[in-house]
Amino acid sequence: MTALLDLTEQLVDIASESHHEGAIADFVVQYLAPFGHLEVIRVNHNVVAKTAGDDAQRIIIGGHLDTVPRHPGQVTRREGDLLFGLGTADMKSSLAIMLELATILEVPASPVTYVFYACEEVGRAHSGLNDLFAVPNLVKGEVALLLEPTAGGVEAGCQGTLRLAVSFGGVRAHTARPFRGVNAIHRMAQALAAVAQVQPEPVVIDGLIYAEQLQVVSVSGGVAGNVVPDEASFAVNYRFAPSTSLADAEQWVRSLIEPFVDETQGDTINLQDGAGGAMPQLTDPVIAKLVAMSTGQPTAKVGWTDCATFFERGIPACNFGPGDPLLAHHPDEHVNAKTLDASYDVLFTLLSEAAR
Ligand SMILES: [Zn+2]
Incomplete structure (x- = not known):
C-alpha cells in the first residue's frame, strides 16, 4: 500500500523538531476531525483520538510527533520501496499507521485510544505525555502499544536509565x-x-536478555597549564534492567564510586536524571497476541522508552513499529514500504479481532 508511504512522506515534510510540534499537531487534528467515530482532543501540541467504549479493555496506541534535529544535508527522497528522511523510521511511518488505523477502524474489537504526543526526544520533564496524564481520565487503558521503531518485531519493556554527576575537590598549587x-x-x-572496568552482568527476565551498560559520558576539570587543579568532575550513565528499581540502581553505582569519594575534600555525588524501566509483561493477552502475530521472537528493548511511563501507571506496554531502530537518529534514516505495510497489517488484525 503505497498510500501509507505517501502519508509518511506528508508527515516527514512537516518539520517537527522537539518543542516545534504545532504544525504536525494541526495536521493530525485536521486529518482525524471528519471522522465521527472518533473523539479528538488536543492538549497543547498533543492529540488524543478515542473510539467509543469503556476504558477497562481499551488499547492505547502511542507515538511521538517530534524528531531529533535534522542532519546537515538530510533530505526527503524515495528510492523504490524506501523513503529516506528525518523521522521516517523514528517515527512518522508509525504516525501514518496510527492515522490510517484510526480512520478505518470505526468499531475495533476493543476500544482504542490513539495518543500523538510532543517532546519525546528531549528530557522526560518536557514529554507531552505529562500534559496528557495531567488531564483526568484522558489516557486510560489495559495495555499500551508504543509504535517506536522495532523493525516489525516486538521489543518488550525497556531499560531504566540514570545519570550521576561526581565531582572531586582538591587544593590549587603551582605545578x-x-x-x-x-x-x-x-x-x-x-x-x-x-x-571503566565494570562490566555489568546481563539480566534475564521472561527469557529476554536485558544487557546492562555503564559508561562515563563526560569529564571536566583543570584551571590552567601551570596550576594543580582543585576541581574535577565526571558524569556516568547506567542503563539497567527493569527488574532493578531506580533507587537500587543509583545505590549500586554509588557503591562503585564511594570508596574514592571524600566529603571532607568537597567531593559530591548527585543524581542528575533517572527513570526506572518497564518489565516485559509478555503474558499480557494483547502483548502475547502481538508477539504471536509479529515476525521473529520478542527481544528486550535496548534503551528507555515511554513503556516505562505507562508501566509506572500500572499499564503494561511494549514497543512495536516498522522503523529500523538502528536507523533512528541516523543521517541515512529511512523506512521500507514492505515493513510499513506488514506492521500495519499486524495492528489492523490485532485491533479488528477480539484480542482475548
Ligand atoms: Zn522514537
Whole structure:
C-alpha cells in the first residue's frame, strides 16, 4: 500500500523538531476531525483520538510527533520501496499507521485510544505525555502499544536509565610545587578507572536478555597549564534492567564510586536524571497476541522508552513499529514500504479481532 508511504512522506515534510510540534499537531487534528467515530482532543501540541467504549479493555496506541534535529544535508527522497528522511523510521511511518488505523477502524474489537504526543526526544520533564496524564481520565487503558521503531518485531519493556554527576575537590598549587596542593584530577582518575572496568552482568527476565551498560559520558576539570587543579568532575550513565528499581540502581553505582569519594575534600555525588524501566509483561493477552502475530521472537528493548511511563501507571506496554531502530537518529534514516505495510497489517488484525 503505497498510500501509507505517501502519508509518511506528508508527515516527514512537516518539520517537527522537539518543542516545534504545532504544525504536525494541526495536521493530525485536521486529518482525524471528519471522522465521527472518533473523539479528538488536543492538549497543547498533543492529540488524543478515542473510539467509543469503556476504558477497562481499551488499547492505547502511542507515538511521538517530534524528531531529533535534522542532519546537515538530510533530505526527503524515495528510492523504490524506501523513503529516506528525518523521522521516517523514528517515527512518522508509525504516525501514518496510527492515522490510517484510526480512520478505518470505526468499531475495533476493543476500544482504542490513539495518543500523538510532543517532546519525546528531549528530557522526560518536557514529554507531552505529562500534559496528557495531567488531564483526568484522558489516557486510560489495559495495555499500551508504543509504535517506536522495532523493525516489525516486538521489543518488550525497556531499560531504566540514570545519570550521576561526581565531582572531586582538591587544593590549587603551582605545578612546580604540587606537594603544596591536592590534584583533583588525579583523585578522580581512580574513580574513573574503577567505573571503566565494570562490566555489568546481563539480566534475564521472561527469557529476554536485558544487557546492562555503564559508561562515563563526560569529564571536566583543570584551571590552567601551570596550576594543580582543585576541581574535577565526571558524569556516568547506567542503563539497567527493569527488574532493578531506580533507587537500587543509583545505590549500586554509588557503591562503585564511594570508596574514592571524600566529603571532607568537597567531593559530591548527585543524581542528575533517572527513570526506572518497564518489565516485559509478555503474558499480557494483547502483548502475547502481538508477539504471536509479529515476525521473529520478542527481544528486550535496548534503551528507555515511554513503556516505562505507562508501566509506572500500572499499564503494561511494549514497543512495536516498522522503523529500523538502528536507523533512528541516523543521517541515512529511512523506512521500507514492505515493513510499513506488514506492521500495519499486524495492528489492523490485532485491533479488528477480539484480542482475548
Ligand atoms: Zn522514537
